[in-house]
Amino acid sequence: MKPARFVYHAPTTLDATLQLLAELNVDAKLLAGGQSLIPMLNMRLVRPGHLIDLQHVSELAGIHERDGGVAIGAMTRQRQVERSPLVAERIPLLAEAIRHVGHLPIRTRGTIGGSIAHADPAAELPGVLLALDGTVRLASARGERTVAARDFFVDILTTAAEPDELVREVWFPSLPPRSGSAWLEVARRHGDYALVGVGAVVTLADDGQAVAAARLCFISVAGRPVQATQAEAALRGAPVTPATWREAGALVREELDPPADLHASAHYRRHVAGVLAERVLELAARRAQEGAGR
Numbered sequence: 298m299k300p301a302r303f304v305y306h307a308p309t310t311l312d313a314t315l316q317l318l319a320e321l322n323v324d325a326k327l328l329a330g331g332q333s334l335i336p337m338l339n340m341r342l343v344r345p346g347h348l349i350d351l352q353h354v355s356e357l358a359g360i361h362e363r364d365g366g367v368a369i370g371a372m373t374r375q376r377q378v379e380r381s382p383l384v385a386e387r388i389p390l391l392a393e394a395i396r397h398v399g400h401l402p403i404r405t406r407g408t409i410g411g412s413i414a415h416a417d418p419a420a421e422l423p424g425v426l427l428a429l430d431g432t433v434r435l436a437s438a439r440g441e442r443t444v445a446a447r448d449f450f451v452d453i454l455t456t457a458a459e460p461d462e463l464v465r466e467v468w469f470p471s472l473p474p475r476s477g478s479a480w481l482e483v484a485r486r487h488g489d490y491a492l493v494g495v496g497a498v499v500t501l502a503d504d505g506q507a508v509a510a511a512r513l514c515f516i517s518v519a520g521r522p523v524q525a526t527q528a529e530a531a532l533r534g535a536p537v538t539p540a541t542w543r544e545a546g547a548l549v550r551e552e553l554d555p556p557a558d559l560h561a562s563a564h565y566r567r568h569v570a571g572v573l574a575e576r577v578l579e580l581a582a583r584r585a586q587e588g589a590g591r
């Protein structure tokens with residue numbers, strides 16, 4: 298199929314882009330890498346009157362160290378992030394998870410901002426952003442604001458961004474000292490969307506024998522990425538032992554209420570989430586003990 302008729306715009310500055318967005322508002326769609334939007338246009342799931350292509354807005358691309366973390370411009374391609382030595386060193390969870398996003402040609406075109414703004418509940422990058430407690434910087438002709446990941450993702454393909462706002466930048470904080478992170482997922486084939494995916498950050502106490510804090514975030518188990526807060530609370534102060542990871546896995550099975558769909562039953566997703574929780578926590582804690590960060 299072909300898309301419905303639209304007017305194409307290719308601004309070259311952020312200001313011009315924001316002006317266009319302010320004028321056209323809900324009748325416009327932003328085009329980033331096109332890996333999700335183009336199929337949706339072709340299937341006529343969306344029919345915007347105007348398409349604003351972001352690819353010439355150079356202000357929106359780049360990877361920078363900032364405020365104890367890494368800020369990534371919305372139009373930075375996923376492949377650039379995957380190959381960035383700075384991301385590998387400072388945000389190893391992102392470097393690990395991004396390899397699971399589709400296939401190489403998709404990551405070569407797909408952007409960080411596109412994935413975050415699209416807010417697919419099965420997408421890895423929103424899950425990583427929530428696991429790390431990162432933020433999204435939004436810009437509009439009215440000004441800028443920063444939204445925490447926990448408030449940004451609202452539901453399936455729905456975020457806290459207003460129609461005249463674009464994602465300008467995404468900020469991922471670096472891990473605290475004595476921390477390790479890990480990403481695991483189950484998909485039918487490598488590159489498919491995850492049936493269940495999970496990111497963990499484990500911070501150890503000074504003696505390395507207990508968990509000081511843990512974050513555990515799942516994708517593909519709800520309309521948005523979700524944090525397993527009960528399991529996280531139980532992990533605080535718990536000893537670094539297999540029994541601790543097993544108990545966290547059991548809590549995750551109780552806490553999550555995943556949907557059933559064509560790809561997997563709710564029972565299967567809940568079971569897999571528990572198993573992945575155990576494994577990802579063990580791996581993140583081992584990496585923390587080894588000082589490997591990720």
Ligand SMILES: Cc1cc2nc3c(=O)[nH]c(=O)nc-3n(C[C@H](O)[C@H](O)[C@H](O)COP(=O)(O)OP(=O)(O)OC[C@H]3O[C@@H](n4cnc5c(N)ncnc54)[C@H](O)[C@@H]3O)c2cc1C
Nearest residue numbers: 327329330331332333334399407408410411414420421464
């Ligand atoms: C075969 C296939 C397999 C895939 N597998 C996976 C996978 O396993 N995991 C995964 O996470 N993703 C997967 N994807 C999606 C891919 O990661 C996309 O790149 C991503 O979802 C969207 O990024 P994009 O840059 O292509 O955005 P686009 O497709 O251009 O845009 C997506 C949406 O975001 C909006 N948007 C884009 N940029 C901005 C911005 N800066 N501010 C506000 N709104 C914006 C657009 O208007 C549109 O609504 C897959 C895609 C394909 C085609």
